[in-house]
Structures are given as C-alpha cells and as structure tokens.
Amino acid sequence: MNELISIFIGMALVNNFVLSRFLGLCPFFGVSKKLDNALSMGIAVTLVMFLASVVTWFIYHHILVPFNVEYMKIIIYIVVIASLVQIVEMAIKRTNVTLYNALGIYLPLITTNCAVLGITLINTQEDFSLIQSMVSALGGGIGFLFVLVIMSGIRERLELSDVPKSMKGLPIAFITAMLLSLTFFGFGGMV
Amino acid sequence: MTTILILTGIGCLLGALIILAGKVLPPESRDLKRVERIAELLPGMNCGACSYSGCFAYAQALVKNPKTLLDNPCMVLLQDTEKLKLVEASLGLTVNVTMMERKACIHCGGGSEDICQWAGTDTCKGVAQRHKGYKRCPFGCLGLGDCIMACPQNAIYMNSEKGVAVVDWEKCNGCGLCVAECPQKLIQLVPANTKVALLCTYASIKNIPGREKCDVGCTHCKKCVRACEHDAITWNSKRLTPIFDHNKCTLCLKCVEACPQNTLIACVKEKVLVTD
Numbered sequence: 001m002n003e004l005i006s007i008f009i010g011m012a013l014v015n016n017f018v019l020s021r022f023l024g025l026c027p028f029f030g031v032s033k034k035l036d037n038a039l040s041m042g043i044a045v046t047l048v049m050f051l052a053s054v055v056t057w058f059i060y061h062h063i064l065v066p067f068n069v070e071y072m073k074i075i076i077y078i079v080v081i082a083s084l085v086q087i088v089e090m091a092i093k094r095t096n097v098t099l100y101n102a103l104g105i106y107l108p109l110i111t112t113n114c115a116v117l118g119i120t121l122i123n124t125q126e127d128f129s130l131i132q133s134m135v136s137a138l139g140g141g142i143g144f145l146f147v148l149v150i151m152s153g154i155r156e157r158l159e160l161s162d163v164p165k166s167m168k169g170l171p172i173a174f175i176t177a178m179l180l181s182l183t184f185f186g187f188g189g190m191v
Numbered sequence: 192m193t194t195i196l197i198l199t200g201i202g203c204l205l206g207a208l209i210i211l212a213g214k215v216l217p218p219e220s221r222d223l224k225r226v227e228r229i230a231e232l233l234p235g236m237n238c239g240a241c242s243y244s245g246c247f248a249y250a251q252a253l254v255k256n257p258k259t260l261l262d263n264p265c266m267v268l269l270q271d272t273e274k275l276k277l278v279e280a281s282l283g284l285t286v287n288v289t290m291m292e293r294k295a296c297i298h299c300g301g302g303s304e305d306i307c308q309w310a311g312t313d314t315c316k317g318v319a320q321r322h323k324g325y326k327r328c329p330f331g332c333l334g335l336g337d338c339i340m341a342c343p344q345n346a347i348y349m350n351s352e353k354g355v356a357v358v359d360w361e362k363c364n365g366c367g368l369c370v371a372e373c374p375q376k377l378i379q380l381v382p383a384n385t386k387v388a389l390l391c392t393y394a395s396i397k398n399i400p401g402r403e404k405c406d407v408g409c410t411h412c413k414k415c416v417r418a419c420e421h422d423a424i425t426w427n428s429k430r431l432t433p434i435f436d437h438n439k440c441t442l443c444l445k446c447v448e449a450c451p452q453n454t455l456i457a458c459v460k461e462k463v464l465v466t467d
Contacts, residue, residue: 068193076201079205080201094216157320
C-alpha cells in the first residue's frame with residue numbers, strides 16, 4: 001500500500017508530467033485559457049491515460065514479451081492509444097451527450113498527446129505490475145489535471161491584470177509556467 | 192516476420208474492436224441528430240447572449256423545450272429569416288419577430304458613493320474579481336464600461352455624472368452581447384415595449400435596505416404599486432421587486448412620480464430615456 005501511495009504522489013507531484021517531465025506541454029498552453037476547458041481536458045486525459053495503461057500492460061506482457069518483440073512497443077502503443085481514444089469517444093457520444101459536448105474537440109486531440117504515450121512507456125520502463133501501472137496512470141492524470149487547473153486559474157486572472165504590452169498573452173504565460181515549475185521542485189524530496 | 196504478423200494482427204484486432212464497438216453500443220440518440228441539425232442553423236459564434244454556454248447548448252435547450260425560442264430568443268437568429276424558418280419548422284412553432292424585439296436595460300441608476308479609490312485595471316471584470324467593487328453598493332454599476340466596449344452599435348454611453356452606463360434604446364438592437372460582459376449581472380434584455388423599468392438590482396436581496404447604500408436604490412416601499420390606477424404593477428414578494436404589466440400600463444407615469452427614490456424610470460419609445 002505504501003508503495004502505491006508513493007507511486008501516486010511521485011507521479012502526481014514530484015515527477016509531474018507537465019512541470020518536471022515537460023510532457024504534454026501543448027495542451028498546457030493551448031487549453032489553459034479557461035478554467036472549464038482545462039477541467040474537461042484534464043478529466044479526458046486522466047481517463048485515456050488510465051485505459052491506455054491497462055490495455056498496454058496486457059499487450060506488453062502477453063503479446064510483446066512472449067514473442068520477443070519489445071522493441072516494437074512505441075509504434076504499437078501509438079496504435080493502441082489512437083484506437084482506444086476512438087472507442088472512448090464513440091462510447092461517450094452515444095451514452096452521455098452532455099459529457100461529449102463538454103469534452104468536445106479535446107477528446108480526439110488526446111490521441112497525439114505525448115503525456116499519454118509517456119505514461120505507457122514509463123510504466124513499461126519501470127516494470128510496474130498491473131495495479132501499479134493503474135495507480136501511476138491515475139497519479140499522472142490527476143497531476144496533469146491539477147497543473148492545468150492551477151495554470152488556467154492564474155491565466156484567467158492574468159487576462160485582467162495590467163501586464164506590460166510586450167509581455168501580454170503567451171510570454172507572461174511562459175514566465176508563469178517557469179515559476180510554477182520552480183514551485184513544483186519543492187516536492188523533490190518527498191518520495 | 193513475427194514482428195510484421197504481430198503488428199498486422201494487433202492492427203486488425205483493434206480495427207475489428209472499433210467496428211464491434213460501433214455495433215454493440217447503443218445508436219446515437221435521435222435527439223442528438225436534431226440538436227446537431229439545429230446547432231448548424233444557429234449563428235455559431237458562441238456569444239453567450241442567450242445565457243447558455245454556446246450555440247450547441249442553446250440547441251440542446253431548444254430540443255428539450257421548444258418554447259425556449261419564445262422566452263429566450265437568439266437575437267442573431269431572429270434577424271436571419273431563412274434560417275429562422277428552418278428552425279421554426281424543425282421545432283414546430285412560429286415566432287412573431289416584431290413581438291420578440293428586445294432592448295438592453297441596465298438595472299442600476301448610479302448614485303452609490305465611492306468608498307475607496309481604485310487604481311488597478313480599468314475593466315469592470317478586473318475590479319469585480321478582486322473586490323466587490325469600490326462603490327458602497329456591492330451590486331451597482333462599476334462604471335468602467337466593459338459593456339460599452341462590447342456593444343457593436345455604440346448604443347451604450349457613460350453617464351459620467353452618476354458613474355453609470357446607460358443604454359440608448361434608439362440605437363440598441365437587442366443583440367445581447369453586453370449581457371454576458373457585465374460582472375455585476377445588471378444588464379437584462381427586456382421586451383421593447385417596456386414602458387417603466389426599475390433601475391435597481393439589489394432589491395431582490397432582503398437584508399440591504401436601499402437608502403443606506405445609495406440615493407436611488409429601491410427601498411421596497413411599494414408606493415408604485417399603490418400609485419398605479421390601472422393595476423399594471425404587482426409586487427413580487429419573493430424577489431421584492433415590482434412587476435410591470437406593459438399591456439395594462441397607460442404611461443400615466445404616476446408610479447414614477449410616486450417613487451421617493453427615483454428608482455423607477457419611464458422608457459418611452461419615441462424619446463429614449465426620460466427620467467422624471
């Protein structure tokens with residue numbers, strides 16, 4: 001149990017996907033303008049990360065390892081994630097229209113999100129068991145959601161602040177991201 | 192060789208899985224298709240003037256309850272007769288466009304004194320987010336003009352004497368873009384035949400007696416109800432505001448005269464805003 005908690009915290013805070021691994025930066029800047037959108041994107045990424053981790057664990061341990069083709073894992077993971085997103089999108093569209101509308105374009109966009117590919121590769125690399133990879137995927141997803149929500153909250157306020165003209169928009173967002181990243185270094189000794 | 196076989200196998204498997212998912216999952220609900228069809232007819236600017244989060248949400252509301260089109264019409268759609276007809280056809284009702292005409296009304300008469308100096312951002316939204324404004328009345332118009340910036344018709348101007356934005360009803364075309372801009376939620380679209388309007392919004396909040404906060408706030412004295420000889424004014428005891436029946440109103444202006452705070456104003460179509 002302790003190990004699972006340390007994996008969760010390690011993924012969510014210490015080795016946060018956005019702020020210390022620098023993965024999934026495109027949605028971090030692209031979708032962090034509005035709090036609602038950031039929340040939807042974060043939830044969608046968490047969901048896909050979790051599902052992708054479970055499916056790729058089975059594929060890796062029951063197909064790739066027995067046939068000795070581990071080196072093919074990147075390309076297979078990409079295919080798996082892409083089709084998984086397709087199925088999830090279809091399922092949400094047909095069962096819960098409101099949720100589908102809230103997630104909108106962000107669900108298909110996750111196909112190309114490197115954080116999702118990242119979590120599956122990290123799980124394989126660390127040789128996690130099924131439960132461990134599920135927990136690490138949840139941790140990674142929630143860490144991503146957390147950072148995205150913080151960033152969008154700050155950016156919503158920045159929009160109304162008196163920022164020097166040359167710094168307006170993306171430049172000040174980059175500086176904010178840098179400061180946030182520094183803050184997250186404070187979690188460094190935790191796990 | 193095994194590599195190729197495995198990759199092809201996984202590819203085929205996933206493809207089959209997607210097809211299977213398409214078959215097994217319940218089909219898209221009919222409503223969704225209707226919503227999508229109506230959403231295509233809507234302007235698609237997601238301006239938010241209808242108070243829904245976007246055109247898609249508005250289309251959903253329309254499908255759920257077609258009467259939404261009458262109570263809360265999309266102003267841009269009303270101007271596009273062709274598309275309006277298509278929407279009407281798919282919802283099964285007709286809209287009388289002339290009756291639907293709306294004008295923006297800012298429910299604040301100004302007059303609340305400043306209690307501190309504000310030197311930060313000069314937008315209403317910025318001020319409202321950090322504090323409850325710098326006026327004594329926390330619900331009043333901040334007078335920094337976010338709505339003026341939003342108005343495409345230049346129909347809103349600032350009454351600098353009272354520090355309050357005023358809508359010029361001759362120019363206002365009721366597009367409603369200003370409604371979402373006001374952080375104090377003071378702007379409302381009212382029917383264009385509105386004759387008398389209450390220029391105060393905190394009337395609905397019980398524990399703030401008007402006269403302590405500003406000179407022109409509603410004090411719930413109900414003098415307007417008693418003054419009306421045509422039963423055009425009733426009292427909404429839930430929101431503590433007078434309700435006006437514009438069909439019964441003969442524009443005798445007795446209520447406006449009776450109002451001790453000058454909160455009521457007469458909106459006459461010919462002459463835009465006549466105070467007293």
